[in-house]
Amino acid sequence: MRSKITLHKITPAPIHYDYQYGIAAMLYKKLAHANIRLANEIHSHTGFKFYTFSNLIFDDRIPARHGLNFEQAHFYLSSPDPEFIRSFTEGLLQDPEFYLRRTETGKERASILIERIEILPKETIGEVCKFKTISPIYVKTQRLQDGRLRDFDLYPTDGKFYENLHTNLVARYREYHGHDVNHDHFEVTDTRNVKPKRIKIANTYRRCSLMEFEVQGSPELLEFAYEAGIGEKNAMGFGCLQRIGSK
16 A cells, blocks of 8 residues: 655755655654554564655755755655554644754754645556666675675675565565465566665665666565565665656
């Protein structure tokens, strides 16, 4: 299930470039207003999180020297769990105002109102799809360096990127559904317009990628990737997909 959330910024201050952590925190707070049981389950669960959200998509970007300025914007929230989407929607309706920081310290804030929430029609996903990322894909691996295993963020130029993308998707599908997918085929056959990004989440920078890609695979896996996100850290605003040709 997927929803489109339309925003109106009611103060003139721009927001910080790295706003994803603020959106993620807001989502949890709104969910807790409406469904504290579900919010506690998500917060305490040490495994995968089964939702994602897109970058802010600006309807009227305003030039600003520091930060991102706008009046109207929207983003997408997606999950295979309808209860999550319904509870989040209820939480937003109860308290439609939230804040995003303007600076690193967070002392200056921009006030934002939720204007509208639309539940979008379900997409029909087949064995071949063309996607574009509407939030960047984050994938990492561990490699030996100076005698120690260290985390390394991966870009699509590294073959390990696609291997880990597939492995992560199958593992998340298994945890969510409680069983293996019948056919776990997943192959990225083409990539275009790859744009490396560097995003700060809390105190850590993540190297990630915006891109367009064509993929062949099990419809069940592709549908799960579309609804729950692809790659890692989905609940922090990574790996949200949009079908090319869809609105």
